[in-house]
Amino acid sequence: MTQLLNRRILLIDDMPSIHEDFRKILADRPAASALDDAEAVLFDEHATVFSQGFELDSAFQGREGVAKVKASIEAEQPYAMAFVDMRMPPGWDGVETIERLWRVDPQMQIVICTAYADHPWEEVLARLEVADRLLILKKPFDMIEVSQLARTLTAKWALARQSAAQVDSLEATVLDLKTTEAALRQSNRELEAFSYSIAHDLRSPLNSIDGFSHLLQKAVGGDAAERSRHYLSRIREGVRQMGELTDGLLSLAQVSRAPLKIETVDLAALAERARHDCQKRDTARHVTMHVEPDLTAVGDPLLLRQVMDNLIANAWKFTAHAATPEIWVGKLQPADESTVYFVRDNGVGFDMNYADKLFGTFQRLHAPGEYAGLGIGLAVSQRIIARHAGRIWAEGAVGQGATFFFTIPSPSRQGPPGAGHSEAPHPRSAS
Ligand SMILES: Nc1ncnc2c1ncn2[C@@H]1O[C@H](COP(=O)(O)OP(=O)(O)OP(=O)(O)O)[C@@H](O)[C@H]1O
Ligand SMILES: [Mg+2]
Secondary structure, eight states: OOOOSSOEEEEEEHHHHHHHHHHHHOOOOOOOOHHHHHHHHHHHHOOOHHHOOEEEEEEEEHHHHHHHHHHHHHHTOOEEEEEEESOOOTTTHHHHHHHHHHOOOOOOOOEEEEESOOOOOOHHHHHHOSSSSSSEESSSSHHHHHHHHHHHHHHHHHHHHHHHHHHHHHHHHHHHHHHHHHHHHHHHHHHHHHHHHHHHHHHHHHHHHHHHHHHHHHHBBOOHHHHHHHHHHHHHHHHHHHHEEEEEEHHHHHHHHHOOOOOOOOEEHHHHHHHHHHHHHHHTTTOOEEOOOOOEEOHHHHHHHHHHHHHHHHHHHTTTTSSSSSEEEEOOOOOOSSEEEEEEEEEOOOOOOGGTEEEEEEOOOTTTTTSSEEEEEHHHHHHHHHTTTEEEEEOOOSSSOEEEEEEEOOOOGOOOOOOOTOOOOOOGGGG
């Protein structure tokens, strides 16, 4: 990491005596004591100015200087600045050296030192194309000039690094904000769709409550006891529907509320238990179920139980008209590390064009008169799987059964599951 406080200075000059002079002015010496200060004042010396603790490095030719700058960048210890002599025979002159220095380290502050210009200054500046990192120091120079240039330009280097770091961090913050904004927009869209669907689905039972209460009002008082009983039963039916819808919404909301409790869950046992519950509710039917043994996942036991309950209840329900209803529960042989579980049936199936709609709140592809239900089970299941960072999807065809696939990545590899829709082999072979 680049240090913000950087006292490293490179002097590129072909005259060894100049290096000696610079070393005297800038070299690392202990900070001046109060006594030194007093002495300096008495003897009119620049003691405090000279004790800056700079780290001075020497190069005697442009090529050597560029090599040192390269090495400093590789070692992540860049020079804050360089003093560069204009004439350095037999090698590159100052202008060429500076051009090459900036190719290696564009951040470097540079002072060009010269007694005379070989090129007119306008030409030099135009060639170097950088007006804000180059100063000119004319020989013969005073010690205070060198020392003050070193102080100011190393501080300028640090300020430039600091503001670059601030810009980077601002950019990262802006990126974060954009990501959050996109997520908020998406969740707003979902909420809008959700509210629409609630408003739409609660409307009809509300209408019936309203309409039949109104009729009841009119009927009461006459001898219309029979009709009143009928209206009352319609009202109660509307209230029942509303109760179910409200319960559905509550169960959906609850999925996101409780913290996840992660443990190894026996999905095979959950499937058997779900089937047992279906059988208790629907004693007249016989459905054969094949469950792969050793079917486990790591997740929240209560939430995964809800997923299994929903999927098995659907398979049970939508095989109502099958001649020999069957359900398969198992897992695909993973092509990668994420296991794909499935629940398959040989029931009524569905039109693949609407495959994504199945998971929407209160979305149903089959008429309520034919197959009872609210359309909440798959929405709840999808939310549960999403909380486990997994994915759920469906495949089916009208009259040819349906398969519901889901993944539950292990807690250590949270992220989108690798198994894609199209790569999933047909589960029949795995059962
Ligand atoms: N195994 C399946 N075979 C065919 N279609 C299915 C199957 N499972 C779900 N579907 C279709 O997806 C719709 C949504 O399923 P979901 O479980 O969310 O609702 P539901 O079963 O109708 O009602 P609920 O689960 O709230 O009692 C179903 O109405 C049905 O059209
Ligand atoms: Mg259902």
